[in-house]
Amino acid sequence: xxxxxxxxxxxxxxxxxxxxxxxxxxxxxxxxxxxxxxxxxxxxxxxxxxxxxxxxxxxxxxxxxxxxxxxxxxxxxxxxxxxxxxxxxxxxxxxxxxxxxxxxxxxxxxxxxxxxxxxxxxxxxxxxxxxxxxxxxxxxxxxxxxxxxxxxxxxxxxxxxxxxxxxxxxxxxxxxxxxxxxxxxxxxxxxxxxxxxxxxxxxxxxxxxxxxxxxxxxxxxxxxxxxxxxxxxxxxx
Amino acid sequence: xxxxxxxxxxxxxxxxxxxxxxxxxxxxxxxxxxxxxxxxxxxxxxxxxxxxxxxxxxxxxxxxxxxxxxxxxxxxxxxxxxxxxxxxxxxxxxxxxxxxxxxxxxxxxxxxxxxxxxxxxxxxxxxxxxxxxxxxxxxxxxxxxxxxxxxxxxxxxxxxxxxxxxxxxxxxxxxxxxxxxxxxxxxxxxxxxxxxxxxxxxxxxxxxxxxxxxxxxxxxxxxxxxxxxxxxxxxxxxxxxxxxxxxxxxxxxxxxxxxxxxxxxxxxxxxxxxxxxxxxxxxxxxxxxxxxxxxxxxxxxxxxxxxxxxx
Numbered sequence: 001x002x003x004x005x006x007x008x009x010x011x012x013x014x015x016x017x018x019x020x021x022x023x024x025x026x027x028x029x030x031x032x033x034x035x036x037x038x039x040x041x042x043x044x045x046x047x048x049x050x051x052x053x054x055x056x057x058x059x060x061x062x063x064x065x066x067x068x069x070x071x072x073x074x075x076x077x078x079x080x081x082x083x084x085x086x087x088x089x090x091x092x093x094x095x096x097x098x099x100x101x102x103x104x105x106x107x108x109x110x111x112x113x114x115x116x117x118x119x120x121x122x123x124x125x126x127x128x129x130x131x132x133x134x135x136x137x138x139x140x141x142x143x144x145x146x147x148x149x150x151x152x153x154x155x156x157x158x159x160x161x162x163x164x165x166x167x168x169x170x171x172x173x174x175x176x177x178x179x180x181x182x183x184x185x186x187x188x189x190x191x192x193x194x195x196x197x198x199x200x201x202x203x204x205x206x207x208x209x210x211x212x213x214x215x216x217x218x219x220x221x222x223x224x225x226x227x228x229x230x231x232x233x234x235x236x237x
Numbered sequence: 238x239x240x241x242x243x244x245x246x247x248x249x250x251x252x253x254x255x256x257x258x259x260x261x262x263x264x265x266x267x268x269x270x271x272x273x274x275x276x277x278x279x280x281x282x283x284x285x286x287x288x289x290x291x292x293x294x295x296x297x298x299x300x301x302x303x304x305x306x307x308x309x310x311x312x313x314x315x316x317x318x319x320x321x322x323x324x325x326x327x328x329x330x331x332x333x334x335x336x337x338x339x340x341x342x343x344x345x346x347x348x349x350x351x352x353x354x355x356x357x358x359x360x361x362x363x364x365x366x367x368x369x370x371x372x373x374x375x376x377x378x379x380x381x382x383x384x385x386x387x388x389x390x391x392x393x394x395x396x397x398x399x400x401x402x403x404x405x406x407x408x409x410x411x412x413x414x415x416x417x418x419x420x421x422x423x424x425x426x427x428x429x430x431x432x433x434x435x436x437x438x439x440x441x442x443x444x445x446x447x448x449x450x451x452x453x454x455x456x457x458x459x460x461x462x463x464x465x466x467x468x469x470x471x472x473x474x475x476x477x478x479x480x481x482x483x484x485x486x487x488x489x490x491x492x493x494x495x496x497x498x499x500x501x502x503x504x505x506x507x508x509x510x511x512x513x514x515x516x517x518x519x520x521x522x523x524x525x526x527x528x529x530x531x532x533x534x535x536x537x538x539x540x541x542x543x544x545x546x547x548x
Contacts, residue, residue: 060465083470090467100462114466119256161466 011073013038013169013200014059019068021054021224028054030224031068036202038168041195043211044204045235046221052204055221056173059202060092061085072169090118093162093199095172099154101146107133107157108142111164132160136190152183156190163194170194172203176210184210208235256472263476267452268483274448275484281444282488282533285437286526290496292430293525297518298503299423303416310352310387312411314400315380316341318359337405338381345385348399350392357382369505380407438533445484445537446544449477453545460546474542481538485530492526493519 014036021029029051036042044052057063058070064078071077072088080088101110111132115125133139136156146154155175162170172191176184188203188210195201205211211218211234218233219226268275319337321330342354363377387396393411401409453460463473500519 086464086467086469088467089465092467094465096465100458100465102459102462114463114468116259117256117463117468117472119252119254119259121251121255165467 011038012036012071013040013073014202015069015071016055016058017069017071019058019065019070021051021058021063022066027224029058029065032221032224032226033068034219034226034229036200039195039198039200040217041192041201041214042203042217042219043214043233043235044202044219044221045206045211047206049223050221051224052206052221053173054224056094056171056202056204059169059171060089060094090165091167091169093159093165093167093170095155095158095162095170095175097174097177099146099151099158099178101154101157101161103146106143106145107138107149107153107160110146110157111161114161115164128164128166129160132164135163135194136160150183151179152186155179155183155187159187159190159194163199167199169200169202172201174205175203176205176207181209185213188214206235211235260472260475260479264479264483267476267480270452270455271448271480274451278441278444278448278484279487279491281437282441282484282530283491285434285441285533286488286492286530287495288437289430289434289529290492290522290526291499292426292434293522294496294499294503294518295426296423296430297521298507299419299426302507303419303423306415306419310390310393312385312387312393312397312400312409314341314345314383314385314403314406315408315410316383316405317380317407319405334381338383341403341405342383344403345383345400348396350387350389350396351385352388353386355384355386357384434529438529441533442537442540445481445534446541449481449538449541450545452477452480453541474546477538477542477546478535481534481536482531483534484537485527485532485534488534489523489526489530493523496522496526 012035014034016032016034019029019032020027032051032055044055046052054063058065058077059072061077061080069076069078072092075088077088102113105113108129111129112125115128120128130139130142133142136159138153138156138160141149141153144153146157149157155178159172159175162172170191175191176187179187184207191201191203192214215232215234217231218228218235220228220230220233220235271278316338318334319330321327325333338356338358342356345351345354359377359379359381362379362382366379385396385400387393394413397409397411400406460473497519
């Protein structure tokens with residue numbers, strides 16, 4: 001069954017409707033509401049513990065909201081049956097701060113790994129993986145293992161893996177957290193380039209210079225509350 | 238880079254086949270990662286199966302013996318030879334013994350329920366036993382035996398009572414008493430075998446579960462990536478189950494060897510008791526062993542994936 005992702009800008013790609021999340025007695029999110037439209041590029045900013053990662057985890061159903069609704073397209077994420085969660089995740093690309101690459105496996109194999117698990121044919125895998133590696137500019141290093149790549153290159157492999165399935169939504173959790181400023185900027189430009197191809201991009205970060213430089217929509221969280229949502233914004237304390 | 242939602246049934250089948258191949262590859266990888274623990278698990282499981290299988294073979298043969306003995310209409314009458322007197326020569330003593338047996342045989346044949354009497358001399362019994370077993374070199378301790386056949390099984394109890402009271406008769410054995418004894422033995426064998434198998438099965442499940450747990454720990458990163466990228470839960474779980482199943486299968490193959498030896502000796506032993514050995518207990522026992530081993534192997538994997546694998 002194909003999951004109903006929005007095809008036009010009339011329906012938001014992401015909707016948080018009065019979402020609260022409690023971890024025990026700790027309030028991680030407090031009545032957060034916002035919409036992200038199809039094709040938008042949005043920064044989610046805030047200090048550590050502000051609730052950025054919780055929002056991302058609610059999106060890919062690693063966690064469920066204590067109250068309120070989280071929608072991805074028409075899907076009420078919390079109401080999705082467990083066996084449908086992998087299908088939801090296949091329609092998203094997820095990029096991690098620590099890259100989460102498999103050591104000892106080439107960049108090609110890292111990107112192809114999940115496609116193989118999904119039973120996609122070798123020819124189709126080659127077509128998709130080469131395409132993704134071209135997008136991130138690593139086609140020449142397809143055979144290199146993560147240990148032989150710089151931090152920036154490793155994150156590019158992570159991004160190639162996230163986009164290899166042609167996702168409608170790309171979620172990146174602190175994608176530049178382990179990178180130097182110059183490499184971080186390159187990664188952001190790469191994500192912006194992917195966004196220009198039509199993929200909705202949501203990035204959690206606390207990298208102020210990058211956010212200010214790209215001048216995209218910025219949602220600011222503080223102690224689990226949404227305190228600011230500004231189009232073409234900047235990082236506010 | 239878009240997904241193609243319009244897959245034909247042939248494409249879907251091809252996809253399923255590729256997934257199956259990947260699952261087998263992942264299973265083999267898991268086995269390679271487990272290293273020497275594979276040998277520990279398989280040998281332990283094979284030992285359990287050998288114990289379980291041996292008890293099962295013995296029980297099946299005993300049941301066959303009970304059936305064959307229970308259906309019999311024969312009473313074994315054990316007769317003590319007359320005391321050898323130094324006043325007579327050896328041949329005279331033997332003559333006394335033969336006369337005693339002939340008299341008894343004639344007396345028994347007069348009983349209305351008796352159809353036939355057949356003598357098995359103690360010398361013949363002793364020779365037969367020594368032929369099959371390495372008996373130590375002692376004087377023949379066996380009595381003479383008269384095999385008495387009754388007309389109807391319903392008359393066997395009354396006839397046995399009459400025979401027991403006859404002069405020279407030391408003991409009477411027939412189906413009912415033997416069957417009861419055999420049933421007691423079967424109960425003990427079943428109890429001991431069942432308990433041993435159960436204890437060892439739990440132990441092996443524990444070892445398998447721990448090995449799978451270590452594998453899950455070693456694959457945490459890989460599993461997390463698979464989960465986040467939308468790979469189905471069963472794709473992640475199944476290789477662990479297959480690995481448990483592979484342990485079971487290998488263990489059965491190993492256990493078949495000692496088991497065939499047990500069956501060979503059972504055949505010899507039950508042949509001595511003139512009972513047919515159970516027709517093909519190995520087929521039944523192998524099937525039972527496969528079920529037990531798959532249960533233990535897959536069960537061990539299931540315990541670990543349930544407890545430690547968050548998908």
